[in-house]
Amino acid sequence: MIDVNAYLGPFAFRRLRDRTAPALLRRMDRAGIARACVSSAAAITYRNAQAGNEEVFEDVKGHGDRFIPFAVLNPAYAGWREDLAICHERFGMRGVRLYPRWHNYRLTSPECRALVAEAARHGMVLSIPLRVEDRRQQSWLVDVPDVDKEEIAALVADAPEARFILVNGSGYLASRLGRPGLPANYVMDIALLSVELANEAGALLRVLGPDRLVFGTGIPFHYPEPALVKLELLDVSSDVKEKIRRGNAARWL
Amino acid sequence: MLLTRRAVLAGAASAWVGPAAQAGPVIDAHAHLYHRSRSTWREDDGKLIDAADKLGIEQLCCSILPPSRPATPEAFRECNAWVADAMARFPGRILGYCHVNPGYTRESLEEIRRTVEDRGFIGIKIYNEYFANEPVLFPLVELAIQLRVPILHHAGHVSWLPGPQPRISDGGHLADLARRYPEALLICAHICGGGDWEWTLKALRPAKTVFLDTSGSVTDDGVIEAAVAHLGADRLLFACDSSLTASVGRLRGAQISGTDRAKILGGNMSRILARRGAR
16 A cells, blocks of 8 residues: 655644654554655745755655655745755655645746646656645644645646646545546545545546545544545445555556 | 345444444444435435444434524424434434524523423534523523433634634633533534644543544544543543544544543443433
């Protein structure tokens, strides 16, 4: 099983108990997760996100078989091109996570578009967490809305050469991302999708096909088990479940 | 081969994490059926039952809330009649909370007495029309004490809200009400859908008579263990509030003892339900 939605290190507003590499590996073992795409949780609020990437680079050493490191980059911050090159060439990072609301830029801005093009040129995947925390529980210090799905839709349409993994999202069906018409250059994780009642995951599989959902948990922010229960409850064939569990992410990465 | 619901439940229950969990019931202490202004209400109610079957949830304590608020007596009576109908359609499976708006004191008291005494409802559901410690609630709390039924109170402690809820109660309001009425059975709703859950746990910690339901869509790691550490497993009630996979997943993932898990999954709610029967 591949988890496309995992993190290492501390988060500014809440203690994450399994934030170290050994603790996260134990958690992955208990949940049956073989590999996980990890990025720095601290970099979400660091002004200079590259410091978080350096920490993750140190944390994942010796665990290349389990962790797939992603960089956190801010295209509105000085030096992102050099940071991207270091993350790709020296740190061996396979993807880039973008936090446009936390880092105060638009996905459709020229600088973000340039970063996406540069990452794609290196063969790196772009990961966009639509939220870090539920807005109702955010600190009084910050008011960070979810990333606008239409903004994401505009970016994926404008960057067909890039590959995107959208995580911690829901409500796709009400946006262009949940309908045919955009390039098939993005996949969505199931961490926050419903599989019961409204069953958004089932609807997305019907509308977009079996190749567009991937397994993601949000560990160590989240328990991994809710995503496992979703996979268990999802009323699809074992072949489709296997694609979600591993196949789609393996192909994307 | 035709599978009975009991067989499905037994199979699903084995997915919980140990024999201790299977020894007791699994009760969703905070559930909702669909308002019948929704054209698909019957099908949607069926989906809820179906998902509960698959996840091993044996009983669902349900209310229906009017979409237009504040709720009028006509609106809450209509909702409660639909809950009574669902209790008849799913006997022993759907348990009913009587929803009222405390602002209509006489009508609320009549409705509570009628639904609990004549129709077998198991508790009262209060939403956000008033803070939980406002005097307008006192007559309802006194009746709940007399009838030996719990009050499930909507709650959240939030810095930011997507919609206006100027009188949403938090754990502090409920703790204050509990100090005035220590014999009341109060349930603070959705620790995982009510904003800053760490604040709520600390606010409720000294209010020993207030229960807390575990429902909500937020799947933050550690919330169940923290709730057990702050409040004790005896004060926690498994609940979903329509977020079934999130709520079941949290309990499956929580690193707590089998005994505590069994209490949370249904043992504690069973004790609350038995209070009414033990008059």
